[in-house]
Amino acid sequence: MNGLFSEVFISSLVSGGVIAGIPLIYAGLGEAISERAGVLNVGLEGMMLGGAYGGFVGALHFHSTWFGLLSGGLTGMIISLFMVVLCVRLNSNQIVVGIAITLGAEGVTALLHGAIYADTYPRVPVVHPYAIPFLSNIPIIGPGFFNHHISAYLAVVVVFFVSWVLKSTGIGLSIKAAGDQPHALEAAGGGVHRIRTISVLSTGLLAGLGGSFIVLVGAGLFVPFITNGKGFLAIVLAMLVRGRVRWLIVAGVLFGMSLSLTTALQLAGIDVPIDLVLMLPFVLIIVVLFAFGRRSYLPAALALPYDREQR
Amino acid sequence: MSALHDETTVVAAERVSAIEGRLTRIGRSMATAMIPVIGAFVIGGLLLAVLGRNPFSFYGNVIHHGLIGSLGRQETLIRMAPLLLIAAGLMIAFPAGIWNLGTDGQYVMGGVIVADLGPELAPHFSGFVLFTTLFVVGFAVAAIWSLIPAILKAWYGINEIISTLMLTFIGLRFSAFLVKEYFYDRETTVPQTRVLAVADRLPRMFSSRVHIGLVVGFVAVIAVHFMMRNTAFGLRLRIVGMNPKAAIHAGMNMKALTLAIFTLSAGFAGLAAAVNIAGVDGVVRAEWNPAVGLLVVPLVFLARFHAASVIAFIAAFAVFQVGGESASRKADIPNFMVLFMVGLLLVFMALGEYMQLRSSRKH
Amino acid sequence: MVLANELTPSVELIGITKTYPGVVANSDIHLTLRPGEVHSLLGENGAGKSTLIGILSGMVQPDAGEIRIKGETVRINSPRDALERGIGTVYQHSLLVPTLTVLDNLLLGVDQGWKLGRDAAKARLQEVSTLLDVEIDPSSVVGDLALGQRQQVEIVRALWRGEGVLILDEPTSMLTPQGAEKLVQVVRRLVSNGLAVVFITHKLNEALDLGDRVTVLRRGKIVGEVTPAELQNRSRAQITDEVLKMIFGEKSDASYAAFASQVSETADETFRVDHLSVEGSGPHPVLDNVSFTLKRGEILGIAGIDGNGQKELAEVLAGQRHADSGEIILDDQSIQNLSIAARQAKGIRYVTDDRHGEGTVGPLSIALNIVLKRVGEVPFWRWSLVRHSSIREFARKLIHDHDVRAPHEEVAISTLSGGNMQKVILARELALEPRVVVYNKPTYGLDARTTSLVLASIADQAKAGVTTVFISTELSEIVSICHRVAVMYRGKLSEPIMVRSGIELKLGALMTGSTTL
Numbered sequence A: 001m002n003g004l005f006s007e008v009f010i011s012s013l014v015s016g017g018v019i020a021g022i023p024l025i026y027a028g029l030g031e032a033i034s035e036r037a038g039v040l041n042v043g044l045e046g047m048m049l050g051g052a053y054g055g056f057v058g059a060l061h062f063h064s065t066w067f068g069l070l071s072g073g074l075t076g077m078i079i080s081l082f083m084v085v086l087c088v089r090l091n092s093n094q095i096v097v098g099i100a101i102t103l104g105a106e107g108v109t110a111l112l113h114g115a116i117y118a119d120t121y122p123r124v125p126v127v128h129p130y131a132i133p134f135l136s137n138i139p140i141i142g143p144g145f146f147n148h149h150i151s152a153y154l155a156v157v158v159v160f161f162v163s164w165v166l167k168s169t170g171i172g173l174s175i176k177a178a179g180d181q182p183h184a185l186e187a188a189g190g191g192v193h194r195i196r197t198i199s200v201l202s203t204g205l206l207a208g209l210g211g212s213f214i215v216l217v218g219a220g221l222f223v224p225f226i227t228n229g230k231g232f233l234a235i236v237l238a239m240l241v242r243g244r245v246r247w248l249i250v251a252g253v254l255f256g257m258s259l260s261l262t263t264a265l266q267l268a269g270i271d272v273p274i275d276l277v278l279m280l281p282f283v284l285i286i287v288v289l290f291a292f293g294r295r296s297y298l299p300a301a302l303a304l305p306y307d308r309e310q311r
Numbered sequence B: 001m002s003a004l005h006d007e008t009t010v011v012a013a014e015r016v017s018a019i020e021g022r023l024t025r026i027g028r029s030m031a032t033a034m035i036p037v038i039g040a041f042v043i044g045g046l047l048l049a050v051l052g053r054n055p056f057s058f059y060g061n062v063i064h065h066g067l068i069g070s071l072g073r074q075e076t077l078i079r080m081a082p083l084l085l086i087a088a089g090l091m092i093a094f095p096a097g098i099w100n101l102g103t104d105g106q107y108v109m110g111g112v113i114v115a116d117l118g119p120e121l122a123p124h125f126s127g128f129v130l131f132t133t134l135f136v137v138g139f140a141v142a143a144i145w146s147l148i149p150a151i152l153k154a155w156y157g158i159n160e161i162i163s164t165l166m167l168t169f170i171g172l173r174f175s176a177f178l179v180k181e182y183f184y185d186r187e188t189t190v191p192q193t194r195v196l197a198v199a200d201r202l203p204r205m206f207s208s209r210v211h212i213g214l215v216v217g218f219v220a221v222i223a224v225h226f227m228m229r230n231t232a233f234g235l236r237l238r239i240v241g242m243n244p245k246a247a248i249h250a251g252m253n254m255k256a257l258t259l260a261i262f263t264l265s266a267g268f269a270g271l272a273a274a275v276n277i278a279g280v281d282g283v284v285r286a287e288w289n290p291a292v293g294l295l296v297v298p299l300v301f302l303a304r305f306h307a308a309s310v311i312a313f314i315a316a317f318a319v320f321q322v323g324g325e326s327a328s329r330k331a332d333i334p335n336f337m338v339l340f341m342v343g344l345l346l347v348f349m350a351l352g353e354y355m356q357l358r359s360s361r362k363h
Numbered sequence C: 001m002v003l004a005n006e007l008t009p010s011v012e013l014i015g016i017t018k019t020y021p022g023v024v025a026n027s028d029i030h031l032t033l034r035p036g037e038v039h040s041l042l043g044e045n046g047a048g049k050s051t052l053i054g055i056l057s058g059m060v061q062p063d064a065g066e067i068r069i070k071g072e073t074v075r076i077n078s079p080r081d082a083l084e085r086g087i088g089t090v091y092q093h094s095l096l097v098p099t100l101t102v103l104d105n106l107l108l109g110v111d112q113g114w115k116l117g118r119d120a121a122k123a124r125l126q127e128v129s130t131l132l133d134v135e136i137d138p139s140s141v142v143g144d145l146a147l148g149q150r151q152q153v154e155i156v157r158a159l160w161r162g163e164g165v166l167i168l169d170e171p172t173s174m175l176t177p178q179g180a181e182k183l184v185q186v187v188r189r190l191v192s193n194g195l196a197v198v199f200i201t202h203k204l205n206e207a208l209d210l211g212d213r214v215t216v217l218r219r220g221k222i223v224g225e226v227t228p229a230e231l232q233n234r235s236r237a238q239i240t241d242e243v244l245k246m247i248f249g250e251k252s253d254a255s256y257a258a259f260a261s262q263v264s265e266t267a268d269e270t271f272r273v274d275h276l277s278v279e280g281s282g283p284h285p286v287l288d289n290v291s292f293t294l295k296r297g298e299i300l301g302i303a304g305i306d307g308n309g310q311k312e313l314a315e316v317l318a319g320q321r322h323a324d325s326g327e328i329i330l331d332d333q334s335i336q337n338l339s340i341a342a343r344q345a346k347g348i349r350y351v352t353d354d355r356h357g358e359g360t361v362g363p364l365s366i367a368l369n370i371v372l373k374r375v376g377e378v379p380f381w382r383w384s385l386v387r388h389s390s391i392r393e394f395a396r397k398l399i400h401d402h403d404v405r406a407p408h409e410e411v412a413i414s415t416l417s418g419g420n421m422q423k424v425i426l427a428r429e430l431a432l433e434p435r436v437v438v439y440n441k442p443t444y445g446l447d448a449r450t451t452s453l454v455l456a457s458i459a460d461q462a463k464a465g466v467t468t469v470f471i472s473t474e475l476s477e478i479v480s481i482c483h484r485v486a487v488m489y490r491g492k493l494s495e496p497i498m499v500r501s502g503i504e505l506k507l508g509a510l511m512t513g514s515t516t517l
């Protein structure tokens, strides 16, 4: 029963893909929001990592996955306050602050983890998956897609919610305006700083959720640098979908699957150079870009600070 | 006579006040430069205290092992060489509006080829010829590697943030693949390239371990600074960066300029790798991920692409990294302390820049 | 009109001062806006008009001074504050979000809970646009609209939201005469309901027709006022004369002369456009089989309502846009496949109407913007090395010749007033020695004197043998300098006809698509 089309291969691919993809969806959604509002958040990796650690501590402390997710989201949000104060309010360079956040979060979480948990390596509470009736009974792919912790399904709900907000609400319009022509938003009576603040805080929250999902639902424990570049991948996914955030679900899961390909291949006992397999997801993105993403659109005011009197 | 006298005193007084103005300006910018450092040290010190370490001895060790001690100082200078070269490349790309976030991939690709080629060529060529060849190869390999995002951008309008980030991940894997499959040294157990003999490495300077790569780095940063500010080509690049539509309207050849920006910027990253391998490392391991580019990016921005500031910032950070590593070892805390401090410093430097801007607006 | 309203002014500006590095944009300005009155604000380019209304609309914070609204002292910290107090503004430069639809732009910033009331808004848009007699598809994306259409959208928005005070900063600069006429009617009606209006324009006749009161700014100061009584009792000619003197100082000579000269019958045909077509995404092609032939030294006017393909035609001629079919021939050689730079080398120049978007590089100095199209050329660069002194010297000369109001040539061009920016663009182009020039609305935003100077320079160039395509929405300008004129409508160019007096009516008909002459 080995080989590419064996059940074990496919279901581990799908299930692993979802687990790896959900954090990307959460964080990518966050990045999509702040990018639309004109803030290029390179600190996403740091916010995820902070969220991962915060989630880990919260879950250990309260013995609850949900409290873990909550505290992870809040940690991400608190970290994003740096970005709010420095970049949105004081007009500092977004790249500088973003990278600072990432480096700082990497350092702090690794230090704290080393100081507090390095001897015991505790594990967080085991999560209980919820199998969606009927859907999870679909042969082969059903369990892989539809038997997960509720927070995984929540990601999909949040994506649809944000998509609705962007499309049909005043806040959504303001977010898009803040990224494309902030002067126009002010002229129309909106507040660029206010909108960008809200957006960046949401980014922090979502990145924190994504990060804590990695720890609480995916790995079950925290190790330093556990996000391992996922924040940057999420940035890329956010840019890839170009504002049509619902595509994040597809992109996240597909990308997650290609990330979990090596594990699945090993499980299926197929031997190929591992480095080439690990390369695949990234090549895939470039191919997708080439096929669909021509003339990729980025908000005109992306990464530019806003100053009303500047002309 | 007295009128003349008055005039000279007025002139003198003006000159004095001008000098005073300059002094206070220098004082202010010194202050704005120091405040971030102090701020970062205070907060870092708090964390150290929480972790039960003495912040003063930690910082003392940072300065001692990064700057004052001769070994540490040499190490600092050695570290600076590749950072300066990467910065030179970014000083071209960023003002031209090209977000080359793929220097790590470009560095690794250039490095892996140079590492394979070095021991191959060393027996046949000597000194100058060998090094120039390696430098040119490092530069060229990275430049060719960057043609992928360049062409995607220039012909298909594909966002280079995505493509360069992805190509970094790809480059890391691909170089590992190359080392494991083709370039490996059959005499070692870990997959790595053959080692460039110490005798064949870049010449040292001042009877220290510091190699001439440092000079290459300085020259590159200064040359790029000059090019961006004083040549027609540099102005074209800046115009493309500030308003690409105006560049098109003015008749500039966007495709050619885009290719030039990418290849030059990436080329310097490749050269950085060549310098480091021919200078100190001499070898590349399969799981090699130097991850230097990410740190240089904010420094180049904070320096506003100005050569003197770029050099100063890179020097400061090299001191900090080298000294911090020793200090962490001495204090028996993980090296991550340095990461955290670097993040803190960057945050405070961003703050300092804001304060400087505000005070310059007031005066 | 209600009496009480006449007693309390809608807005009082008291001692408003605003300085920028090197310029006093507003100096101790006192201005009173009364309900039921149109207040025309006049002044040459850079006089400080936009700055003043920027202060009133919350975009700019004054250094000193007080603002009273209905007698109450207020601080206007942001445009939001201004809007909440019923002050609606049409800014000089489009402040719409190019990526959003017309409808969403109108809804932007309006507080209204979670769900957007798009349907209700659509109905209101319909209402207002019928009032203004404009035709805007609410679902079209603003970035695809011509500048004139964008201006209409802005006017709709300001009318919609300015309940007490309406500020119009050069609202007619991009409208057709008919459009402007409509706007005037609407404004009149609103004013009779008690609205106070500030009206900025460079067209003196408009200002005097519509304004109940006129204030003139010069170099940041108020230099004169015409009261309603004077406006009613004195002759138009007298007032015009006086106002011109206030605007420009003593040496005013701003009148449209007829610049046109004869094109020699024997001049050779230099520039030919053959069956140019560009497909569009809308119902009509962007360019539909456009052809014309020009002689050396001839000026062809292209009239038309903005957004009928004029810009696209200009871009195709310049090489900035790809044509799907057709040919462009200069001196019997096709230049169809040449790059922008190669066309420039052959002497084809395009003077864009989009001064912010592509005409200038905002953060760069005026000096460098002046040599923007000559980067690397001697004498400004030698051996590819920049020679700042010669660039600055050249810039200083042009700034002086064209009377650009700027502290010096090293300030960022983005800080200039709209008209002065346009002067820089024109100075840059007029300093070259072209063969064929395509002008797209070259006088947009210029004050009357500069307009006539620019028109004179274009006519002089033509006399010296430069072939010119002159795109404009101002029929009076076309009539004054062009030899022949054609009208663009939905991508089609009418047969060019000779310019003679009284031709305006016929052109007006062609512009709205009527074919019966």
Ligand SMILES: Nc1ncnc2c1ncn2[C@@H]1O[C@H](COP(=O)(O)OP(=O)(O)OP(=O)(O)O)[C@@H](O)[C@H]1O
Pocket (backbone or CB within 6 Å): A309, A310, A311, C020, C021, C023, C024, C025, C043, C044, C045, C046, C047, C048, C049, C050, C051, C052, C092, C405, C406, C415, C416, C417, C418, C419, C420, C445, C447
């Ligand atoms: N943000 C700014 N920074 C620097 N200078 C400015 C700024 N805004 C305006 N100015 C200067 O203030 C002066 C007045 O500009 P303003 O835009 O008010 O003129 P204007 O009367 O509207 O002219 P126009 O008719 O050309 O639109 C100009 O000299 C301009 O250069």
Ligand SMILES: [Mg+2]
Pocket (backbone or CB within 6 Å): C049, C050, C051, C092, C169, C417, C418, C419
């Ligand atoms: Mg103005």
